[in-house]
Amino acid sequence: MTATSSGRLVGLDVARCLALLGMVATHVLDERTPAGDLTTAQWLAGGRASALFAVLAGVSLALMTRERLHGRLLALRTTAIAVRALMIGLIGLMLGSLDTGIAIILTYYGVLFLLGLPFTFLRVRTLLPLTVAWVALAPVVSHLVRPHLPPRGFDSPQLGQLADPGQLASELLLTGYYPAVPWLAYLLAGLVLGRLDLRDTSLLGGLALGGLSTAVLATQVSRTLVDPAVAAENATGMFGTTPADGDWGWLLLVAPHSATPLDLAQTIGSAVAVIALCLLLEQLLPRPATAVLAVLFGAGAATLTLYCLHVVMRTEAVWPAEEPSSYAAHVVVLLTIGAALRLLRVRGPLEAAVGLPVRLAHPEDQRSGTNR
Numbered sequence: 616m617t618a619t620s621s622g623r624l625v626g627l628d629v630a631r632c633l634a635l636l637g638m639v640a641t642h643v644l645d646e647r648t649p650a651g652d653l654t655t656a657q658w659l660a661g662g663r664a665s666a667l668f669a670v671l672a673g674v675s676l677a678l679m680t681r682e683r684l685h686g687r688l689l690a691l692r693t694t695a696i697a698v699r700a701l702m703i704g705l706i707g708l709m710l711g712s713l714d715t716g717i718a719i720i721l722t723y724y725g726v727l728f729l730l731g732l733p734f735t736f737l738r739v740r741t742l743l744p745l746t747v748a749w750v751a752l753a754p755v756v757s758h759l760v761r762p763h764l765p766p767r768g769f770d771s772p773q774l775g776q777l778a779d780p781g782q783l784a785s786e787l788l789l790t791g792y793y794p795a796v797p798w799l800a801y802l803l804a805g806l807v808l809g810r811l812d813l814r815d816t817s818l819l820g821g822l823a824l825g826g827l828s829t830a831v832l833a834t835q836v837s838r839t840l841v842d843p844a845v846a847a848e849n850a851t852g853m854f855g856t857t858p859a860d861g862d863w864g865w866l867l868l869v870a871p872h873s874a875t876p877l878d879l880a881q882t883i884g885s886a887v888a889v890i891a892l893c894l895l896l897e898q899l900l901p902r903p904a905t906a907v908l909a910v911l912f913g914a915g916a917a918t919l920t921l922y923c924l925h926v927v928m929r930t931e932a933v934w935p936a937e938e939p940s941s942y943a944a945h946v947v948v949l950l951t952i953g954a955a956l957r958l959l960r961v962r963g964p965l966e967a968a969v970g971l972p973v974r975l976a977h978p979e980d981q982r983s984g985t986n987r
Contacts, residue, residue, distance in 0.1 A: 662852055676806060715930055734806060754879070816895060827885075853870055913950075914954075916953065
């Protein structure tokens with residue numbers, strides 16, 4: 616395996632870094648040009664960056680559960696991962712209380728980890744068809760159920776919503792910006808990837824081609840079936856789902872944060888392609904170049920810490936100003952801190968905190984330094 620001396624798969628860190636920078640771009644840069652056209656950044660990252668982040672969560676979960684355990688050790692590891700997920704969710708709730716205008720993903724991310732735990736016991740031959748079925752059916756279930764749920768109150772779940780657990784659960788699972796029920800498809804896809812041999816260059820090449828083909832096919836099918844005016848109107852994205860009172864035709868749309876079957880297929884395909892290409896790059900580069908890559912994209916090993924830092928930087932009281940030109944400042948800060956952490960061989964502070972339960976349950980992972 617072409618990896619750093621710590622045993623990390625650098626390609627996964629590169630993919631995580633790209634997901635982080637893509638999400639920052641959607642938060643900071645304009646969605647449309649003055650002429651009304653979709654910007655390049657929005658076209659590339661809108662919906663895809665967060666999907667890549669979620670698929671990588673599945674890969675991380677697969678790596679955390681790669682060793683077959685039984686009895687007490689299995690229960691200990693499962694509990695540790697659940698505690699880790701709750702800690703991430705709590706951080707998300709705290710960030711949601713800030714005035715940033717950003718739809719915080721972390722609380723949903725924690726819920727995805729909790730929902731994904733039962734699926735870690737399945738083999739690839741079961742996970743793969745289950746993922747396909749989830750892509751096709753979860754949006755249908757959501758479309759049937761959401762009209763009977765209360766409308767969501769906020770773009771980002773906040774600590775205050777803990778007083779109304781029913782409303783909070785409704786938002787996190789089905790009506791929110793990153794609804795966990797359909798988004799579980801991303802985690803399942805990541806679990807499949809994480810169970811494969813991520814050192815096999817032939818496999819990685821096939822995954823890149825297959826992912827790209829899936830993304831293109833889903834997009835073309837949607838363009839054939841959906842009114843171009845409707846597609847153009849929603850090109851900058853929706854708010855997590857299609858309209859709760861909309862007709863079934865909405866499920867044919869491909870648009871950022873629409874959670875339709877075709878959009879899930881398109882974004883999973885693009886995420887698989889990006890991950891495979893990043894891992895393939897790592898495998899093909901000589902070891903010294905891989906070490907440089909690990910530093911340049913070191914932010915990918917501390918995405919939780921740096922995502923939170925970015926959110927705080929988007930508040931009015933913190934530099935830089937909230938304008939599109941500040942994107943460069945965000946990128947420089949995040950990449951510089953990521954590189955410094957990599958050179959110093961230390962974890963991001965939040966990675967160290969939320970990773971503590973898993974490391975206590977599985978101390979040998981401290982030595983291996985694998986991507987979790």
